[in-house]
Amino acid sequence: MREEQKxxxxxxxxxxxxxxxxxxxRMCKVRAVLEKKIKLNLSVDHFELLEAIDPQLRYYYEExxxxxxxxxxxxxxxxxxxxxKPLLITNKLVSFIAxxxxxxxxxxxxPNHYIKFSFEGPAENLKHLNEREDQLSVYSDKxxxxxxxxxxxxxxxxxxxxxxxxxxxxxxxxxxxxxxxSNEYLDREKNCLPLSVIRVTHIEGLKEKHxxxxxxxxxxxxxxxxxxxxxxxxxxxxxxxxxxxxxxxxVRGIERVG
Amino acid sequence: xxxxxxxxIKNIKRLSITxxxxxxxxxxxxxxxxxxxxRNNCNLTHIYINSKKLMNLDxxxxxxxxxENIGIYIFMKCNVLLCSNSCDGDVKRLEDKNYSIxxxxxxxxxFNRFHSENLYKLDLALTLNKLELIDxxxxxxxxxxxxxxGLANNLSFITxxxxxxxxxxxxxxxxxxxxxxxxxxxxxxxxLKVQLECLRVAVNYLKTTKVVRPLKELIFxxxxxxxxxxx
Numbered sequence: 001m002r003e004e005q006k007x008x009x010x011x012x013x014x015x016x017x018x019x020x021x022x023x024x025x026r027m028c029k030v031r032a033v034l035e036k037k038i039k040l041n042l043s044v045d046h047f048e049l050l051e052a053i054d055p056q057l058r059y060y061y062e063e064x065x066x067x068x069x070x071x072x073x074x075x076x077x078x079x080x081x082x083x084x085k086p087l088l089i090t091n092k093l094v095s096f097i098a099x100x101x102x103x104x105x106x107x108x109x110x111p112n113h114y115i116k117f118s119f120e121g122p123a124e125n126l127k128h129l130n131e132r133e134d135q136l137s138v139y140s141d142k143x144x145x146x147x148x149x150x151x152x153x154x155x156x157x158x159x160x161x162x163x164x165x166x167x168x169x170x171x172x173x174x175x176x177x178x179x180x181x182s183n184e185y186l187d188r189e190k191n192c193l194p195l196s197v198i199r200v201t202h203i204e205g206l207k208e209k210h211x212x213x214x215x216x217x218x219x220x221x222x223x224x225x226x227x228x229x230x231x232x233x234x235x236x237x238x239x240x241x242x243x244x245x246x247x248x249x250x251v252r253g254i255e256r257v258g
Numbered sequence: 259x260x261x262x263x264x265x266x267i268k269n270i271k272r273l274s275i276t277x278x279x280x281x282x283x284x285x286x287x288x289x290x291x292x293x294x295x296x297r298n299n300c301n302l303t304h305i306y307i308n309s310k311k312l313m314n315l316d317x318x319x320x321x322x323x324x325x326e327n328i329g330i331y332i333f334m335k336c337n338v339l340l341c342s343n344s345c346d347g348d349v350k351r352l353e354d355k356n357y358s359i360x361x362x363x364x365x366x367x368x369f370n371r372f373h374s375e376n377l378y379k380l381d382l383a384l385t386l387n388k389l390e391l392i393d394x395x396x397x398x399x400x401x402x403x404x405x406x407x408g409l410a411n412n413l414s415f416i417t418x419x420x421x422x423x424x425x426x427x428x429x430x431x432x433x434x435x436x437x438x439x440x441x442x443x444x445x446x447x448x449x450l451k452v453q454l455e456c457l458r459v460a461v462n463y464l465k466t467t468k469v470v471r472p473l474k475e476l477i478f479x480x481x482x483x484x485x486x487x488x489x
Binding site: 237238242 | 271
């Protein structure tokens with residue numbers, strides 16, 4: 001047998017560039033939700049799973065299913081706008097794609113994924129998955145000592161991991177560690193990079209004075225699933241206005257942004 | 259924070275505020291803002307956004323939001339994707355329903371036309387400068403600031419803007435409407451509605467002024483054809 005023929009053969013399907021990782025990421029998110037539920041001996045519905053991977057779609061389906069209209073009317077609701085004219089299908093698709101991209105790492109460039117149509121074969125996909133294995137591990141292992149992780153992994157964790165699976169104390173500890181880490185770049189000896197993302201989640205009564213994240217090189221600011229007073233949220237938005245993307249989702253207790 | 263409770267934010271390019279159950283008003287000034295996603299806010303009733311760069315505003319599935327309560331910077335550089343509200347509304351390109359675009363198109367047309375014909379020898383830079391001044395005053399409209407539900411208000415708005423920036427009279431603007439000058443920039447139904455409103459304004463003009471100024475024959479002819487306007 002010739003030498004070339006002894007090479008390892010991989011049999012798989014091709015993915016659009018980056019999508020094997022995205023798929024793996026989604027599976028990790030679903031696994032994290034399932035593990036938590038199993039641990040607490042609770043059942044899980046598909047809305048909770050959708051919430052983990054695509055919150056906008058979860059909201060849309062939930063609204064439709066909980067609606068008091070009959071099935072025919074609901075079907076009509078999906079297909080028509082308030083003026084009774086058919087929806088522009090392209091808009092609907094764009095909207096859904098955009099919805100999925102809301103929390104993406106690189107949502108500035110997301111349309112390129114859909115336009116370029118560059119594909120990767122199994123070997124490339126496997127290579128990329130291996131390269132980013134540590135990032136996927138943050139869904140199952142709780143982030144403990146930050147020194148054990150690369151800067152990219154810490155940023156990935158901040159951006160993606162749902163802290164609701166953490167106990168309250170663990171959550172507070174992680175929050176304070178991340179806050180400390182975000183300011184370490186000020187210490188030149190440590191040779192750290194500033195965080196490009198701030199994500200605050202699952203905090204009841206968030207106060208502006210408790211947020212002391214470094215904001216140099218800040219790009220994304222995310223407030224998610226928390227309660228906060230109106231004045232505190234407005235002050236926080238103002239405080240971190242250096243970021244170019246601001247996401248406020250499921251924030252309770254605010255009537256006005258402005 | 260700015261005047262009147264408006265929040266000024268410097269660098270935000272993309273804003274996403276979703277699923278905030280108590281949120282009723284968003285009032286921000288952000289010069290860099292390009293995309294605003296304000297979906298699924300069930301109590302949201304008023305949006306005021308002041309951004310010269312806004313390209314995409316998506317406020318779908320905000321069931322209490324009404325178009326007349328959306329105030330956006332009026333002179334957009336690009337098309338705005340406004341999405342209609344509520345679950346049954348979902349997503350809709352409101353190109354023709356979007357009054358800001360409606361007004362912008364008319365004003366742009368006016369500026370282009372009057373500039374190109376050199377009627378008033380206005381320098382383009384000066385015109386744009388004037389436009390900026392108008393921006394500051396009328397950059398947004400909403401229930402308290404501007405009521406787009408009445409086309410009469412739109413007309414007076416257009417006239418005011420046109421008068422300030424181009425020194426053209428209301429009658430000249432009405433005349434342009436009646437000559438179907440805007441047919442390229444308005445849909446037929448928009449055109450007819452505005453023309454009818456123009457006639458109402460002209461009739462009102464005739465009824466309220468003691469000195470009858472010469473109305474253009476075209477307008478006069480149309481008024482005579484529609485006597486019920488006097489009722």
